[in-house]
Amino acid sequence: xxxxxxxSALVAAMFATAPLFMGNFYLNLGxxxxxxxVFALSFNVLVGYAGLTSLGxxxxxxxxxxxxxxxxxxxxxxxxxxxxxxxxxTTIVAGLFGxxxxxxxxxxFLMITLALSQxxxxxxxxxxxxxxxxxGMTRLTRPxxxxxxxxxxxSFYWFALIVTLVAFILITIFVRSAFGASLQGTRxxxxxxxxxxxxxxxxxxxxxxxxxxxxxxxGLLYVYYNKYIHPSSLSITxxxxxxxxxxxxxxGTLIGPIIGAALITFLKNFVSSYLDRWNMLLGFVFLxxxxxxxxxxxxxxxxxxxxxxxxxx
Amino acid sequence: xxxxxGVYALETIRLNKQFGGLPATQDVSIRVRPGExxxxxxxxxxxxxxxxxxxxxxxxxxxxxxxLFGKDITRLAGHxxxxxxxxxxxxxxxxxxxxxxxxxxxxxxxxxxxxxxDIFRSMSDDLMIEARRVLNxxxxxxxxxxxxxxxxxxxxxxxxxxxALAQKPKVLLLDEPLAGLSSAERTTIKSLIAGxxxxxxxxxxxxxxxxxxxxxxxxxLLHYGKVIVDGSRDDVVAxxxxxxxxxxx
Numbered sequence: 001x002x003x004x005x006x007x008s009a010l011v012a013a014m015f016a017t018a019p020l021f022m023g024n025f026y027l028n029l030g031x032x033x034x035x036x037x038v039f040a041l042s043f044n045v046l047v048g049y050a051g052l053t054s055l056g057x058x059x060x061x062x063x064x065x066x067x068x069x070x071x072x073x074x075x076x077x078x079x080x081x082x083x084x085x086x087x088x089x090t091t092i093v094a095g096l097f098g099x100x101x102x103x104x105x106x107x108x109f110l111m112i113t114l115a116l117s118q119x120x121x122x123x124x125x126x127x128x129x130x131x132x133x134x135x136g137m138t139r140l141t142r143p144x145x146x147x148x149x150x151x152x153x154x155s156f157y158w159f160a161l162i163v164t165l166v167a168f169i170l171i172t173i174f175v176r177s178a179f180g181a182s183l184q185g186t187r188x189x190x191x192x193x194x195x196x197x198x199x200x201x202x203x204x205x206x207x208x209x210x211x212x213x214x215x216x217x218x219g220l221l222y223v224y225y226n227k228y229i230h231p232s233s234l235s236i237t238x239x240x241x242x243x244x245x246x247x248x249x250x251x252g253t254l255i256g257p258i259i260g261a262a263l264i265t266f267l268k269n270f271v272s273s274y275l276d277r278w279n280m281l282l283g284f285v286f287l288x289x290x291x292x293x294x295x296x297x298x299x300x301x302x303x304x305x306x307x308x309x310x311x312x313x
Numbered sequence: 314x315x316x317x318x319g320v321y322a323l324e325t326i327r328l329n330k331q332f333g334g335l336p337a338t339q340d341v342s343i344r345v346r347p348g349e350x351x352x353x354x355x356x357x358x359x360x361x362x363x364x365x366x367x368x369x370x371x372x373x374x375x376x377x378x379x380x381l382f383g384k385d386i387t388r389l390a391g392h393x394x395x396x397x398x399x400x401x402x403x404x405x406x407x408x409x410x411x412x413x414x415x416x417x418x419x420x421x422x423x424x425x426x427x428x429x430x431d432i433f434r435s436m437s438d439d440l441m442i443e444a445r446r447v448l449n450x451x452x453x454x455x456x457x458x459x460x461x462x463x464x465x466x467x468x469x470x471x472x473x474x475x476x477a478l479a480q481k482p483k484v485l486l487l488d489e490p491l492a493g494l495s496s497a498e499r500t501t502i503k504s505l506i507a508g509x510x511x512x513x514x515x516x517x518x519x520x521x522x523x524x525x526x527x528x529x530x531x532x533x534l535l536h537y538g539k540v541i542v543d544g545s546r547d548d549v550v551a552x553x554x555x556x557x558x559x560x561x562x
Contacts, residue, residue, distance in 0.1 A: 173432075173433060174432050176435050177431055177432045177433055177434055177435055178423060178428050178429055178430075178431045178434060178435060178436045178437075179429065179430055179431055179432040180432070180435075181416070181419075181420065181423065181435070181436055182420075182423065182429050185409060185420050188409050188410070188411065188412075189407055189408070189409055191371060191407065192403070192407045192408070192409075193392075193420075193424070194370075194371070194390070194391040194392050194395075195369055195371070195391055195392075195395060195400070195401055196392075196395055196400075196420060196421050196423075196424035196425075196476070196480070197392050197395035197396050197424030197425050197429075197480070198392055198424050198429060199390070199392045200392070206432075210432075
């Protein structure tokens with residue numbers, strides 16, 4: 001335990017001081033990793049802890065991003081109010097989507113979430129007067145939280161780090177809470193939970209909304225970082241990358257999604273500058289993960305660690 | 314016994330359930346008094362587990378009524394029935410295999426508490442202590458920290474019962490609590506069931522006659538989804554139809 005504490009302190013210190021010795025390219029890569037991490041963390045609430053595999057989680061990322069973009073450029077809101085309204089709107093939509101999607105579970109749930117997110121994606125494409133369609137919304141700005149500019153790569157990195165940390169802590173508290181225990185119970189034995197007095201539907205709905213909320217937070221980070229938003233942020237590819245991150249890192253683990261999301265962002269941004277066919281590499285990496293560590297990197301490393309200790313005895 | 318006011322702990326009135334065209338229960342009416350020990354008998358496919366599922370709300374009847382202490386619960390969801398004092402065990406072990414015994418029992422306790430909605434605090438210490446106490450009751454205190462997947466089948470059966478008892482139910486439905494147990498384990502479970510407080514009405518499905526007849530006060534015999542015989546233990550055992558359909562001797 002002590003070693004884990006020291007290790008995490010070391011890692012935290014490394015992340016916090018990265019801007020002091022790293023170039024902008026790597027800082028931006030780090031920021032993108034954290035945006036993907038918040039998205040994967042929120043996705044993991046559904047996939048890992050509720051046992052509800054969705055293919056439409058990008059809806060919440062894209063919706064919050066579009067809302068923020070529209071509110072700040074077209075409706076004349078300031079960033080603070082726009083952020084609150086975007087998150088609130090996204091959370092409400094998550095509630096509505098949940099009402100529809102949770103009529104099913106398993107494959108049915110997956111298909112409904114996919115369909116709902118495709119509706120938003122289609123809207124973003126076709127409702128040109130509002131979203132500017134395929135051209136996307138450009139010339140967006142970043143907020144100035146507490147009058148601090150987050151324009152530079154370093155300052156945005158720190159901003160994203162704080163948001164990611166808050167997301168990680170609150171999601172950790174959530175899944176470790178009594179409610180989180182109930183949620184994991186509904187994942188493992190829905191019938192039993194119902195017989196024990198748990199309202200399984202309501203528990204799943206709340207988890208869905210909570211995941212949607214954090215998906216929205218990831219969306220805000222996303223739009224602040226890119227200062228641009230395109231319908232592709234709502235696409236199935238965005239959802240798929242999120243879920244791949246969760247599965248690669250380890251669904252139902254706390255840091256798995258962060259590691260998985262970082263890995264994908266790394267492959268996507270770093271390797272792609274050296275390799276034209278980086279998608280092939282991504283596929284190959286996944287193949288290896290699935291074959292060698294079917295429960296994800298975190299479980300794989302744990303298993304490896306246990307084996308090494310055994311051998312060293 | 315609350316017979317005076319005519320309030321039964323559990324009452325089903327002409328319950329019907331069909332799966333496709335196949336009737337699983339037909340006009341099943343049973344009345345269980347508070348504190349009663351009722352044995353539900355019948356050959357395979359007689360509709361015993363279906364009746365349990367209807368009573369606990371896992372499936373809804375096509376027609377008929379279910380009352381718990383006089384209150385109509387026919388249309389209530391399963392979890393609402395749990396809050397009214399109904400609890401069950403499963404014929405096929407239905408536990409949380411990755412979690413510890415203590416966590417399993419704590420979940421049973423949590424199900425009836427408001428804190429199950431708390432998204433900020435973990436399960437409270439008193440919940441955990443209470444879970445230990447219940448495990449002690451069924452003699453599994455020493456395994457409290459073990460994951461369910463690591464303990465033998467017989468112990469899992471006891472956890473099933475512990476989770477039901479933890480909720481201090483008014484009506485307890487036991488679905489083949491002795492299934493697949495060795496004779497030594499049967500003795501343990503039998504004394505566990507015999508020790509269930511008298512506030513609780515117990516309805517039990519069980520095929521092990523030696524044990525079941527010892528525990529039962531009244532017996533309902535189902536055959537092809539219908540109640541064939543219903544009465545006190547001795548009456549049913551002596552009944553010619555019961556002998557023909559089930560007891561076979």
